[in-house]
Amino acid sequence: MSEVLNKPEVQKIYIDARGPRFSASLTTIVLATALVTQNKWILVAQGLVFLIGATRGPQFTPYGLIFKNIIKPRLNKVAPTEDVRPPKFAQAVGFGFALVGTIGAFAGADIVFTVAAGFALAAAFLNAAFNYCLGCEMYLLITRFTSK
Amino acid sequence: MKTYLPLVIVLALASAYGFWWKRKQGAIRSNKAIPGHRLTEAVLGEALGSRATMVQFSSAFCTPCRATHALLSQMVIPMNDVKHIHIDAESHLELVRELDIRSTPTTLFINKDGIEVGRAAGTPKREQVLAALAAIH
Numbered sequence: 001m002s003e004v005l006n007k008p009e010v011q012k013i014y015i016d017a018r019g020p021r022f023s024a025s026l027t028t029i030v031l032a033t034a035l036v037t038q039n040k041w042i043l044v045a046q047g048l049v050f051l052i053g054a055t056r057g058p059q060f061t062p063y064g065l066i067f068k069n070i071i072k073p074r075l076n077k078v079a080p081t082e083d084v085r086p087p088k089f090a091q092a093v094g095f096g097f098a099l100v101g102t103i104g105a106f107a108g109a110d111i112v113f114t115v116a117a118g119f120a121l122a123a124a125f126l127n128a129a130f131n132y133c134l135g136c137e138m139y140l141l142i143t144r145f146t147s148k
Numbered sequence: 149m150k151t152y153l154p155l156v157i158v159l160a161l162a163s164a165y166g167f168w169w170k171r172k173q174g175a176i177r178s179n180k181a182i183p184g185h186r187l188t189e190a191v192l193g194e195a196l197g198s199r200a201t202m203v204q205f206s207s208a209f210c211t212p213c214r215a216t217h218a219l220l221s222q223m224v225i226p227m228n229d230v231k232h233i234h235i236d237a238e239s240h241l242e243l244v245r246e247l248d249i250r251s252t253p254t255t256l257f258i259n260k261d262g263i264e265v266g267r268a269a270g271t272p273k274r275e276q277v278l279a280a281l282a283a284i285h
Contacts, residue, residue, distance in 0.1 A: 017211070035155045082211045089209040114154050121155075122162040130166040135209025136270075137251045140237050143207075144245055 015059050017080040020087035022071055023053075023063035024127035027094070031121040035114065040105035043117055047098030053091030057084050061091075089135040090127065094120050173270030176257065176280045180267050182247055187262040191243065197224075197231035199260055200284040202277070205237040205244065207252040216253040216271045223277060230281055259284050 027046065034042035053061045059068065072079075097120035104112025126132035187203060189195050202220050206213035220232045237244050237252055247256070250269075257266045257280050266280055 086209045086211045118158045121158050125162050126166050139209045
């Protein structure tokens, strides 16, 4: 994955740093609703949002578009920027949880749904409330265990 | 069927972890240092500072790495005995394992002999860096 993301054309992409945090807030609300109502279709929809964020980039998800068209014009014009790769990584992790939770739900394993949706919610909430950087904490650990 | 219990558990645990994480971000801690390794010019690929060196490990999926790099590289400009060395963690995995670097950015504070005296995970504050450097002789 990192080879792809280390390409110069990807490295050059910087986005408004407030966008991913706004998206994380919406994600928190959506996943909290999925958890409370135990509705698997909400998790499916959120999984699709994560998939767009992980492949095309967080600025192209529906949440990213809401930020760009409705929120951003009302904010300070001077925007802090960030590399697109860390939020993209977080979206990929979110997609993993959503996928596991969805498979669990359709297989009738409610506990798998609840635990996976719970982890995805925890990550989104940490990002929204604490500006938590999932890639900072997870990526190197994963790499340490998976490569020689 | 509505159930609020999982939501409450997740938010409580995540909040507890979040406050703990936030508090340790950027703190320069001597008890986390791994002594017994000598980080020499041969290991790091760059000459050490004559008094102290800050060795920053970064990765691609890390937003605060950029801010940390900007802060530290700018801070050492007027210091003639302190250096800032930047290392891509992913391409130095052996060193990362040896030094038990778990997250990025992690900055090691080493003395003139290449012995680690403290480390900070996350972006440290300017005053914290100055205090840590002042303690290295």
